[in-house]
Amino acid sequence: xxxxxxxxxxxxxxxxxxxxxxxxxxxxxxxxxxxxxxxxxxxxxxxxxxxxxxxxxxxxxxxxxxxxxxxxxxxxxxxxxxxxxxxxxxxxxxxxxxxxxxxxxxxxxxxxxxxxxxxxxxxxxxxxxxxxxxxxxxxxxxxxxxxxxxxxxxxxxxxxxxxxxxxxxxxxxxxxxxxxxxxxxxxxx
Ligand code: OFO
Numbered sequence: 001x002x003x004x005x006x007x008x009x010x011x012x013x014x015x016x017x018x019x020x021x022x023x024x025x026x027x028x029x030x031x032x033x034x035x036x037x038x039x040x041x042x043x044x045x046x047x048x049x050x051x052x053x054x055x056x057x058x059x060x061x062x063x064x065x066x067x068x069x070x071x072x073x074x075x076x077x078x079x080x081x082x083x084x085x086x087x088x089x090x091x092x093x094x095x096x097x098x099x100x101x102x103x104x105x106x107x108x109x110x111x112x113x114x115x116x117x118x119x120x121x122x123x124x125x126x127x128x129x130x131x132x133x134x135x136x137x138x139x140x141x142x143x144x145x146x147x148x149x150x151x152x153x154x155x156x157x158x159x160x161x162x163x164x165x166x167x168x169x170x171x172x173x174x175x176x177x178x179x180x181x182x183x184x185x186x187x188x189x
Pocket of ligand 1: 062065105106109138142
């Protein structure tokens with residue numbers, strides 16, 4: 001780091017508690033990315049090709065979420081730390097269990113984002129508060145998507161060729177999400 005940069009980064013309004021909580025969120029997004037990657041690989045091994053593509057794509061998105069936080073922390077004069085990740089789950093009983101875990105995981109991430117938003121507001125870090133609004137909206141979409149996938153299991157049923165059709169429907173849902181069609185709730189309001 002050159003001296004000019006060192007002088008600039010020493011002065012910042014980013015308080016250390018916010019920096020530390022943002023770094024915790026970096027880790028959570030990193031965990032998300034690896035969680036989706038592990039689940040994608042399981043689906044691919046089991047022959048659920050569309051579910052695997054869905055989850056591989058989502059793993060990339062989560063990495064982008066992590067990177068966005070890293071860039072924000074460093075641009076704000078803090079120091080973002082690349083996370084260490086362990087404790088991943090590699091085996092599932094069923095495809096449904098994968099997506100039930102996805103929904104549970106996303107609810108956990110939403111709660112974590114909400115706590116962070118709450119804290120940044122309490123300490124009057126309005127820049128961080130504003131920055132986090134993107135994550136608030138993103139979590140709402142992701143929870144909706146996970147719920148929609150689980151609905152497919154309930155509607156189609158897993159017996160006979162059900163799982164084959166479910167896997168096909170997951171691909172359609174991914175296309176809808178990518179084209180922003182899942183946000184129909186927003187436009188209907
Ligand atoms: Fe990072 O969006 Fe979900 O977890």
